[in-house]
Amino acid sequence: MTATLPERQAAEKMLSLYMNILPNLPTCHAQPLAIQIMESCFMSETHSVTITRQDKFKFLIDFEPGLGQIMGDEAPPIGDGTGPTPAHLLAAAMANCLSASLVFAIGKFKGDPGHLVTTATWEVGRNEQNRLRVTGVNVAITLGVAADTLPRLDRALEQFEDFCTVSQSVRAGIPFNVTVKEMDGTVLKQG
Incomplete structure (x- = not known):
């Protein structure tokens, strides 16, 4: 698969972020990880x-x-x-992803946030068509160690949300398709 220029630029940026971690790994782990990172940057899963x-x-x-x-x-x-409920699963996915992203961002600067505790709360309300929708999600992350023990925490806090695949996808609005089929595979609805 050939990557476009923006895809290559994004991959190079991602690789440079990961390269901060690789020097801390033994060579036998760093080289295969670098190859995996490059491959994953140029292909979607x-x-x-x-x-x-x-x-x-x-x-x-x-x-x-x-x-x-x-x-x-x-x-x-x-x-x-x-x-x-599906809303629980959505909130859990956002909270988990944001927590992992914060651990990753802090780890880039050789820190360890300890045992994070993350709580996601959400509101459900009605839209203009009077249908129930998740109208907002609030995620609260509590560090497991004192903030002043974490090197470059300010930088990690500036970056970590951008690493979260789930919450950034929700924030941007995820395009999706729905297909409904009969048991024999006949498509009843697609779009």
Whole structure:
């Protein structure tokens, strides 16, 4: 796959960020990691999750092989509340990604934030068509160590949100497509 100029520039910027970490790794780890980073910068990845209805609004959420399964459900009165709702999963994805991005950004400057605790809260409201929507998400991250023990924390705090794939995608608005098919594969709706 040939990368466009903006893609190459973004990859070079990403690689330079990662190169700050590589000198700290043994050579046997650094070289393969550098190759992996370059390859991942020039190609996009496709991932999947499979959702299978179990009962009412209860769905088995099966992640990629080796990543396990969880049961999702809607809150009462629609569902039974036996698992996280889709809004829980969205907030958890944002909180997890932002936490990992902060750990990464602090680690670039040889720091370790300790055991972070992150809480995501969200509001659900109605849009102009009177449909329920997540209208806002607030993520609060608490460091596990004193801030003054972390080198260049100011720089890490300036950068970390840009490293978060999930929250930046949500912020920008994620384009998506939906296809509905019959059991035999006949497409009923696509768009």
